[in-house]
Amino acid sequence: MTISSQANVAYLLDSYPSLSETFIYYQILGMQEQGVIPHLYPKVTPALDRVHEVIKRLDSVASTHPRAGYGIGHQLAVLLKSEGRKFVLNNRGQAPFQALLRDFLELEPLLNSKIDLLHVHYLSNAQRAIKLRRYGHYDGKILCSIHGYDVDDIEHLAQNPITDEFSEVDHITVATEFTRRSAIRLGCPPEKISVIPEPLDTGAFPYFDRKPDSLIVGSVGRLVEFKGFSDGIRAFARLHQRGFTDARYVIVGEGEERASLESLIAELSMQDHITLAGAKTQSEISEMMREWRLLLSPGVRAQNGREENQGVVIQEAQAAGVPVVVTRIGGAFEGLLPDTSGFIVESGNLDEMADRMEKLLTNFQLSQSMGEAGASHVRRVYDYRQTSTLYQPVYEQLLKGSTA
Numbered sequence: 001m002t003i004s005s006q007a008n009v010a011y012l013l014d015s016y017p018s019l020s021e022t023f024i025y026y027q028i029l030g031m032q033e034q035g036v037i038p039h040l041y042p043k044v045t046p047a048l049d050r051v052h053e054v055i056k057r058l059d060s061v062a063s064t065h066p067r068a069g070y071g072i073g074h075q076l077a078v079l080l081k082s083e084g085r086k087f088v089l090n091n092r093g094q095a096p097f098q099a100l101l102r103d104f105l106e107l108e109p110l111l112n113s114k115i116d117l118l119h120v121h122y123l124s125n126a127q128r129a130i131k132l133r134r135y136g137h138y139d140g141k142i143l144c145s146i147h148g149y150d151v152d153d154i155e156h157l158a159q160n161p162i163t164d165e166f167s168e169v170d171h172i173t174v175a176t177e178f179t180r181r182s183a184i185r186l187g188c189p190p191e192k193i194s195v196i197p198e199p200l201d202t203g204a205f206p207y208f209d210r211k212p213d214s215l216i217v218g219s220v221g222r223l224v225e226f227k228g229f230s231d232g233i234r235a236f237a238r239l240h241q242r243g244f245t246d247a248r249y250v251i252v253g254e255g256e257e258r259a260s261l262e263s264l265i266a267e268l269s270m271q272d273h274i275t276l277a278g279a280k281t282q283s284e285i286s287e288m289m290r291e292w293r294l295l296l297s298p299g300v301r302a303q304n305g306r307e308e309n310q311g312v313v314i315q316e317a318q319a320a321g322v323p324v325v326v327t328r329i330g331g332a333f334e335g336l337l338p339d340t341s342g343f344i345v346e347s348g349n350l351d352e353m354a355d356r357m358e359k360l361l362t363n364f365q366l367s368q369s370m371g372e373a374g375a376s377h378v379r380r381v382y383d384y385r386q387t388s389t390l391y392q393p394v395y396e397q398l399l400k401g402s403t404a
Helices: 022-033 053-059 072-078 082-090 097-111 123-134 154-159 177-185 229-241 258-267 282-289 312-319 350-362 364-381 384-399
Strands: 008-015 037-044 117-121 142-145 171-174 193-195 216-220 248-252 274-278 292-297 324-327 342-345
Touching (some): 008 022, 053 282, 072 097, 177 193, 216 229, 229 274, 229 350, 248 282, 282 312
Parallel strands (some): 142 171, 216 248
16 A cells, blocks of 8 residues: 555655664655655755665655755845745744744745655754744644654753644654653653654665674664663673683774773773774675674663664664664663563673673574574564554545644
């Protein structure tokens, strides 16, 4: 079944392209395959040296509409445009003059677009959609997908306080029960929320049987506090002390904590056993996973309140047949079959982490059976072709003009 109207859907994004938001791109791609015509409206359009394959696929079916800058020169240029002057004059009284200039710059790519539905990714982008409707340039519904930091990052919420987003947005999707509870705690009406997992393309992470002599533990993610990689390093060092001197730990990703993690590895004298591999594309990560015995997701609750919303890499690993060890934090532990496709451990419990890693490193049959169970589970629940069927009725209801 497809969305027969060939609806023009505008996707309001933080950044496009990005190496860390493939789950958003697969959501869009899934709806395109359901019949939607996607139009991308990112805040920023960074130049990347390399991109994931999904970005190339999305570029072939979606149009991208970058916005202008916000500098004083850009603001003055608004008055030289007949459309800019008209926008300011028509909306005087709704906002201060300079705010109207900035709003025009923010909304300009959307003003003359034929849009049937606005789908906002991240709550912080909702004001763009709300303003477009408030200024009379859009009369349809607004769907917002919350991905985590929108509702649990204390610093972000202080700088971007939630005002009328929950009342103005018509429907909200979240990936996990954890994020649903967080949104409700901040004032979102429960009846507005649908829980739909963040997707992946399981075909990009094909199942491979592990080799019995593979003793590689892997982790993937930005090198930031809530990912918990310092705990992962310490737990692996304890495993090493137990005699697993042939095992290796590979952490894929880049971020602000690289220097401190390098110092920790040196402090523990683990330079020959732990590698910070840097950022990789999906295809490179998939290739690396063929050699991994298990994936460790050692997440913590960061000082700024951040916790793992879902952690799509947990599903990527399971799709590839890699069992997972995941801390009971945020919504991360919702994404596996406990004691069937992986183990859940308490956040910060280094000995428990080391115990579970040891169990999977010493019991090849267990790691194989868990890998098979995980691959089946992820293909059934998390593949973008499956999650798009959950989005479809939400889109249909909003396109008909009713609140989903």
